[in-house]
Amino acid sequence: MSDVSRPSTIEPPAVRTAAVIPAAGRGVRLGPGAPKALRALGGVPMLIHAVRAMAASRAVSLVIVVAPPDGTAEVKSLLDAHALPERTDFLVVPGGETRQESVRLGLDALPPEYGIVLVHDAARPLVPVDTVDAVIEAVREGAPAVVPALPLADTVKEVQPAAAPGEPEPVVATPDRARLRAVQTPQGFDRATLIQAHETVTDNVTDDASMVEQLGLPVVVVPGHEEAFKVTRPLDLVLAEAVLTRRRLTDGF
Ligand SMILES: Nc1ccn([C@@H]2O[C@H](COP(=O)(O)OP(=O)(O)OP(=O)(O)O)[C@@H](O)[C@H]2O)c(=O)n1
Numbered sequence: 191m192s193d194v195s196r197p198s199t200i201e202p203p204a205v206r207t208a209a210v211i212p213a214a215g216r217g218v219r220l221g222p223g224a225p226k227a228l229r230a231l232g233g234v235p236m237l238i239h240a241v242r243a244m245a246a247s248r249a250v251s252l253v254i255v256v257a258p259p260d261g262t263a264e265v266k267s268l269l270d271a272h273a274l275p276e277r278t279d280f281l282v283v284p285g286g287e288t289r290q291e292s293v294r295l296g297l298d299a300l301p302p303e304y305g306i307v308l309v310h311d312a313a314r315p316l317v318p319v320d321t322v323d324a325v326i327e328a329v330r331e332g333a334p335a336v337v338p339a340l341p342l343a344d345t346v347k348e349v350q351p352a353a354a355p356g357e358p359e360p361v362v363a364t365p366d367r368a369r370l371r372a373v374q375t376p377q378g379f380d381r382a383t384l385i386q387a388h389e390t391v392t393d394n395v396t397d398d399a400s401m402v403e404q405l406g407l408p409v410v411v412v413p414g415h416e417e418a419f420k421v422t423r424p425l426d427l428v429l430a431e432a433v434l435t436r437r438r439l440t441d442g443f
């Protein structure tokens with residue numbers, strides 16, 4: 191098993207790498223409570239796990255946290271209160287109405303010397319460092335955009351969305367599952383490409399790589415990891431707690 195407790199094997203940076211962590215969402219699907227990124231996982235805010243996951247890579251020297259708009263002071267206090275690698279710098283900026291807007295606000299704070307940018311959901315707190323390093327390596331090798339992804343376990347149907355709640359949703363098609371991938375984060379980008387994508391694409395999309403696709407540029411896939419799943423619904427939090435417990439038992443982490 192590879193996990194965040196293993197040392198990063200990537201070489202120190204030739205081009206500097208920063209990670210932007212959108213963490214400004216409410217977590218509506220997780221249910222009532224604090225903003226999702228601030229909720230506890232193994233007694234530690236989910237955001238701190240995500241920050242540690244990015245800072246675990248020796249290539250990442252800056253982490254920009256995009257906080258809930260009214261939560262920047264709280265996030266700064268959390269970063270101060272938890273042990274984080276000394277080699278990494280941290281910035282906190284307020285987020286926006288959508289994930290896309292939050293990422294753009296994070297990019298606005300990116301200092302000019304950073305040539306590679308990762309965008310990583312605070313809601314994927316357990317991504318292993320091997321996955322982070324693999325994404326960075328692929329960008330260093332020249333890909334303008336890189337996504338970690340996994341094959342699907344379920345068959346997927348395209349439907350005609352219901353006209354009204356309770357109405358049936360007829361199946362329109364069954365895409366060939368062998369050609370589909372479930373995409374995770376961190377997604378990695380050449381800085382200029384990601385900034386151009388955010389300046390150009392105005393429709394609201396669910397990930398950053400699809401903005402690069404809209405520019406007509408290639409997006410490369412590297413293997414994702416089952417522990418990089420997104421904490422979206424209550425059951426995901428149960429699974430995340432179980433993964434953490436297993437790590438603590440097997441790695442003492
Ligand atoms: N306005 C927003 C919305 C989302 N995010 C972040 O984008 C990531 C992925 O979003 P998601 O899992 O959908 O989080 P939420 O928007 O919080 O979830 P929900 O849709 O259930 O409210 C999360 O780390 C979330 O904090 C953000 O920074 N700003």
Ligand SMILES: C[C@](O)(CO)[C@H](O)COP(=O)(O)O
Binds near residue numbers: 372373374375
């Ligand atoms: C970026 C992402 O995690 C890739 O799978 C996903 O698209 C985020 O979607 P969300 O609905 O904002 O959670």
